[in-house]
Amino acid sequence: MTGMDRDAPIVAVATASGRGAVGIVRVSGRGLLPLARALCGRELVPRMASYGPFRDGRGEALDQGLALYFPGPHSYTGEDVLELQGHGGPVVMQLLLARCLEAAAEVDATTGRARLPGLRLAEPGEFTQRAFLNDKIDLAQAEAIADLIDASTEAAARSATRSLGGAFSREIDALREQIVQLRMLVEATLDFPEEEIDFLEKANARGRLDRLQATLDGVLGQARQGALLREGLQVVLAGQPNAGKSSLLNALAGAELAIVTPIAGTTRDKVSETLQIEGVPLHIIDTAGLRADHEASDEVERIGMARSWQAIAQADAVLFLHDLTRVHEPAYAQADADIAARLPSPGQGATVLHIFNKADVGMDVDADALAQPQPPGEVLTLSARTGEGLQALRQTLLRQAGWQAAQEGVFIARQRHVQALNAAREHLSLAQAHAAQRDGALDLLAEELRLAHNALGRITGAFSADDLLGEIFTRFCIGK
Template sequence: MPCRSGPATPELAVSLPRHSDPIAAIATAPGRGGVGIVRLSGRSLAPVIEALCGRSLRAREATYLAFRDQDGSAIDHGLAIHFPAPHSYTGEDVLELQAHGGPVVLQLLLARVLAAGAEPDPATGQPRLANLRVAQPGEFTERAFLNDRIDLAQAEAIADLIDASTAAAARSASRSLAGEFSSEIHALRDALIHLRMLVEATLDFPEEDIDFLRQADAHGQLAKLQQTLVRVMARTRQGALLREGIKVVIAGQPNAGKSSLLNALAGAELAIVTPVPGTTRDKVAQTIQIEGVPLHVIDTAGLRESADEVEKIGIARAWAEIEGADAVLFLHDLTRADATEYRAADAGIAGALATKLSKHIPVVEVWNKLDAVPANARDAAPRTGVRLSAKTGAGLDTLRRTLLDIAGWQSAPEGVYIARERHVQALRRVDEHLAQAAGHLASAAQALDLLAEELRLAQNALGEITGEFTSDDLLGVIFSQFCIGK
């Protein structure tokens, strides 16, 4: 696994609590399986290996043997692999015990590992592995980060690879884990450091006759840096979209076909569909994928005035979902499009959407039941938006393309890497600082100190992505979302 380039961050390791304790955990998912893994990480694991395996192990070589209980009996038979530091996942000594995947067996094995650590070593009389404890969520990966085996973006990519909901997201997370995203950030950082060096030299030696900045084409370097950043930001937004997706809410009057549309998009009968208005009383949600992009589609209760208390609650929840949407599909019924009462109700919903929604949230006009309209009448009254039939599927591809356009997806760009919203925000701050720097650079010597400060802030924002400048609080949030044992 590639190591993080750039300066190490020992201050992070010192400030995080109990980072030097040896840790152990079951590393496979809960439940029954053919194989289960118990993982141990720490310094000098030889005494515990001897207690568990009854022998020493050759480095990085799988050895079939009995996992021994305290009395010498076998808890199970399986494979033991010892990865000596620093060439291991965590950068510490790591022991992996691959046993049969029953939950009871794995719990017995984990309990034995913890007990072996507390037992006195016959040679020294001291505990074989003092302070051995169960790992916290994400603690193995946290140690890999703290020991410079991976950077923070790669650590997040591990969790994203595990959580990937689409094949495209999994492939992109694998690219980030391999260091493609980090390499682009490091290239930006290196160019930024070089530019900072020129500016700092000019500040330190103002009496020199040589105009360092003009001779080194600082304007050109900064412009090239900004152009590169634009490309990285575009790819990062695509990566964040692959990971996060967008929330799409289907809204409209009762019996417009909202539930049918959800079922058609999902390709499954998820929502109950009947001719009775008000059938949907609460939201029905489903995550679908279009070209690998996850879309979280929510069907809501029909919007209308109602005296039914249960339906009123459903309508209130519908509005709550609409207000939190990234995009709204305002569904209309083509068979009732010219009815005065229906048009008035639609106008009321449109007014409420305009009032409640931010202007940045797109509302797509969708006209359903195209199959129920006579062919000679379909174009009689042109309507803006997407025409479709949730029943036959006609027009669904147009709607899918529209949703991808709203999301900002660019036809599966080759080599896209997974990213997170925090990465997007960090790059936006870099962009802002570089724009400020460009303004100061245009002011020449009068603003060189401000130029230097903006470049420093831009580098710090880049460092947040890879973890070179990151608060302990952020690390705690990131790694607490991992599985125990990872």
């Protein structure tokens, strides 16, 4: 996208592909009125819907619908915007799109020039990119538009709406303003050393830095919650065949998603489902049963187990299921131990929760089993069949993910936002260390404040490279 002419007018179908009641073709550029007259056969009043036919090159109606004209800069992109809202059939939309391109190249009888020279198809996200480049929205708000479209839970949608409204950006701007004030004081002291102003004492730099760090920590906490709402948690169900992984998936989902039989090894490949707990998306993967490669019954089972280990390597949390009815069998216990040895160690990857399943039929051995030396990590007992212990599992997953319930005003965020806030926090910590030195070290303090300021600027786009913009906007849908 970065290689495209950013000044050229653009056009695209702005609604999802497929059939629908309404479809929209959107045009953005400068000087759209001649094109609007050619398409609609009438003058359009700014910001007022006008119903009538959309005409082809012979003046015949292609469709009937609403036309809206928004003169720049009071539009979504900051440029002139024309929207044609017709019937949502894919053929109709493509006819309107082709007519826009055709009419733009035609010579206007009034001016003797092409109506809209250079009109081309929009790239993914290009309308929103123009809104950003024309200062209609900042980068965090632009990302919130895509996050609102992609939201998989109500909580994520509401949080994305708050970010789109500027809640996150205002927090970042307030932090940047505080840093700017500190930078001004530091730079003034560096520029006029003959004044012999004791900057650290009279300007209360340490107190300001402490308050700034505390405020940033609060924003960082909210951003982490927002990133969790957006990204969700990758949870993998692992364990030996017939430990109850598929039953647990079905119990958590409240539906028969995976085939469950008494036959070990029924699940031969990954089965995925996205659920939500308190608005947090959980992407749960039920994997093929794990055992030694030489015990696999065929090549299909070996491939299924390989994919299970791949899923475990990419997980945020692994639920390692143990069958309470078999924990006393030496061969079964050894196989569990072999699997546990290959799972991520604490702090080295995914969180591992040990789940002792089938509590409803294993009550006689339940107490004895749990009296044995327990594996490292959290241990829960449940019954996927009766639902006993499921709520405790749900809450444990949220706690392990770092989710704080009943938080108000959470805004949607991305991992890049969290990384930028962490970088700003590290620079502020170094600035605090320099401020605490009795010899001043104001030049180093000034540099750390500058770096913290720049890190925050990357969130809203105050400091953004073209390759970052390309990475962000090309992930949007075409027409947005």
